[in-house]
Amino acid sequence: MQFSRFGNWFTRPTGARELMDDLGEAMASENPVMMLGGGNPAHIPEMQALLRDRMHAIADQPRELRRMLADYASPAGEVRFRAALVKLLNDEYGWNLKLENIALTGGSQTGFFQLFNLLAGEFDDGSCRRILLPLTPEYAGYTDLGLSNNQFVSRRPTIEYLDDRQFKYHVDFSRITVDESIAALCVSRPTNPTGNVLTNDEMEKLAGLARSAGVPLIVDNAYGVPFPQIVFGDIHPFWDENIILCMSLSKIGLPAVRTGIVIACEEIIDAMTSLNAVMSLSVSSVGAVLMRELVENREIIRLSHDVIRPFYRQRAEQALEWTRESFKGCEYFVHRPEGALFLWLWFPELGITSEELYQRLKKRGVYVLPGHHFFPGLDEEWDHRHQCIRITYSQDAESVRKGISIIGEEVRRACA
């Protein structure tokens, strides 16, 4: 079969396909696996109970059920849910949003596909503009979303060494220039894969650079505030007309409903609405109807603060403890976990690449993500990208403990 240029582009071997196939294979395997790859959120019992109750309540309310399952929503997404979000965000942060500032998408991954191709790529005058990722490592899911080649350009960070074998990446502003080849800046905060939270100062500087250049700053808030609050310190959220803030219902425990939320100026939201209409007529209302009441009564914030955040914080501390035990005597560093679901481990003296380490671990039933996938748009050589792996601590505790112990054994072997 001969595919179009679009077809060839999206069917070429990609990291996303390889990783998702791996996950599918691991989940279907008869043998026990330690799933420390992937980004599935945990199945937190309080959240599961709440979802069950909401599903029952909606099933008993014919109008709600119809809204959830039997009516096409507006192409910008279910109106009452968006209105509830507007009120919550205005009350919480004083942002002065209107309904026209929010659109839903079929998961934030789809939202990023739309945004990156709306803003960057080829222009009528023949020029090409790219998305600047000011700090890599950055979310691997962005890598293959561009319709044109080279849609991303990124920069390496500076590294701050902390106590207890921890470190933290910072934006290296000496490497950042926002010239006319840049269409927008984009950061995830908290960052997947590192658990980094860019400082308020870094965010203000990035917002200033974007504003001066007349391009938007996209902030991927999939793990941030006010929900799901998988952030372990205080975090100050940013929004103004030049910021495109992307949120999601996935990490609160609803990855299967595919609900992304984009908060931006009216021009961007209008464009996203057109893209939704063309690509899918309208967006699924399942997540929106399921969660609307919790947004209206602010229960979503309480649950995030009292249930989700402490759950992951405890998991992160526990995983760190196991890391200390298992890697004793190895040259290793771990990025300070400030949020999200991951530990980012760095082995500067690894005698093999992180890809080879990943293959060896897979043979022992331990699934991790090799680090090189997390440097989209970085065209300079940097050994560091072959020395790191990402592990998830969201899955069952015993698998995480065993998995970390096996990683310790394999790393010790590879460093010998």
Ligand SMILES: Cc1ncc(COP(=O)(O)O)c(C=O)c1O
């Ligand atoms: C930083 C980040 N952004 C976006 C996404 C995509 O989330 P979803 O499409 O489920 O909303 C993920 C998923 O892991 C993520 O980690």
